[in-house]
Amino acid sequence: MPNARRVMFGTYVIPTQSVEAEEASIRHTEFQASPNGTLGGKGVATINATQWADDWTSMSHWLSDLWEEVGTEWEAALSPTWENFGTGSGDVTITTTASDHQLSDDSNDLAFLYIKNTGADNNCLVSLNGSSGNFYMIVPPNGSVHLRGDGTDLECNEVYVQSNTSTTTIEYVIAKE
Amino acid sequence: MATTYKVRYKNHCVPQEQIASGGRYYLDSDCGRKLTGNAETSATLADSDAGSSGGTLTTGVAISGITEIVTAGSNADFVYVKNTGSEDVLVTLDNSNYVILLSEGEAFASEIHVDSNVKVKPVSGASTIEHFSET
Numbered sequence: 001m002p003n004a005r006r007v008m009f010g011t012y013v014i015p016t017q018s019v020e021a022e023e024a025s026i027r028h029t030e031f032q033a034s035p036n037g038t039l040g041g042k043g044v045a046t047i048n049a050t051q052w053a054d055d056w057t058s059m060s061h062w063l064s065d066l067w068e069e070v071g072t073e074w075e076a077a078l079s080p081t082w083e084n085f086g087t088g089s090g091d092v093t094i095t096t097t098a099s100d101h102q103l104s105d106d107s108n109d110l111a112f113l114y115i116k117n118t119g120a121d122n123n124c125l126v127s128l129n130g131s132s133g134n135f136y137m138i139v140p141p142n143g144s145v146h147l148r149g150d151g152t153d154l155e156c157n158e159v160y161v162q163s164n165t166s167t168t169t170i171e172y173v174i175a176k177e
Numbered sequence: 178m179a180t181t182y183k184v185r186y187k188n189h190c191v192p193q194e195q196i197a198s199g200g201r202y203y204l205d206s207d208c209g210r211k212l213t214g215n216a217e218t219s220a221t222l223a224d225s226d227a228g229s230s231g232g233t234l235t236t237g238v239a240i241s242g243i244t245e246i247v248t249a250g251s252n253a254d255f256v257y258v259k260n261t262g263s264e265d266v267l268v269t270l271d272n273s274n275y276v277i278l279l280s281e282g283e284a285f286a287s288e289i290h291v292d293s294n295v296k297v298k299p300v301s302g303a304s305t306i307e308h309f310s311e312t
Contacts, residue, residue: 002194005205009190011284013257015232015309018181032182035234039309041259041284049194051207057192060207090208114190116214125290129274136270138288144188144214145287147277150267154276173192173208 010042045112047175052106059090090171098131104156108176110149119168127160182231189213232311241303247295259284262304
């Protein structure tokens with residue numbers, strides 16, 4: 001168990017405009033007039049050294065490193081082959097049923113959340129107030145979102161995700177205070 | 178000549194762990210790598226033929242109470258907000274749950290649902306922000 005944990009994070013935004021040339025169907029991309037440049041910010045979130053469970057990050061697959069917890073029937077757990085032993089890729093498949101995709105059942109305050117949509121076609125929608133809450137954050141394919149919790153109201157168990165249609169895959173970090 | 182507008186954005190993070198008190202931080206062994214996403218707004222935002230002139234960055238906004246940066250019903254697709262002051266700032270996307278915390282120098286950027294109503298307020302005292310949104 002580590003002595004301490006933290007997450008360094010940053011945001012980088014480039015507002016662009018695609019301008020059509022005068023006499024031909026040629027376009028070029030440039031900065032938008034405002035801000036006429038890039039935007040961004042960075043910070044450090046201190047998170048609890050002892051997280052709420054091993055799956056506080058989707059990269060920590062339950063089969064990938066907990067050999068001693070596989071149990072006495074490991075043959076069944078690993079059936080049919082070693083290839084099922086977990087890749088550690090971190091990808092988790094989600095559907096349009098939000099209630100199936102609570103990222104954590106822990107009731108501690110949320111310190112830091114990161115979600116990346118690793119799918120190719122559909123958006124990942126994120127709610128910060130339960131499965132019937134407002135899914136107002138949209139993560140497109142290959143996009144990501146991160147945030148720090150307020151430390152009092154937002155709990156780990158209030159984060160739900162769903163695909164806007166069919167399925168997609170995500171990787172995530174959800175860390176408690 | 179239509180001009181179309183988009184936003185390319187990246188949110189990245191590096192989980193780290195410290196093995197011994199006072200020691201250096203290493204890449205967190207539970208994650209094993211740096212994490213990042215890189216995307217362009219999924220829909221082409223409004224073009225100039227539709228009367229849009231793209232987004233506008235607003236800087237140096239002093240806040241001492243609740244301040245609205247994306248109005249409900251404005252159909253905004255993307256929001257960026259950065260805390261440029263020294264007091265912590267809370268952000269809500271739905272006009273009620275102020276659960277996103279921004280300390281000095283930190284920023285939040287995301288595509289948002291068209292019904293979003295984005296507001297900010299300082300945790301205490303007053304702070305300043307800059308924000309950018311686009312419809």
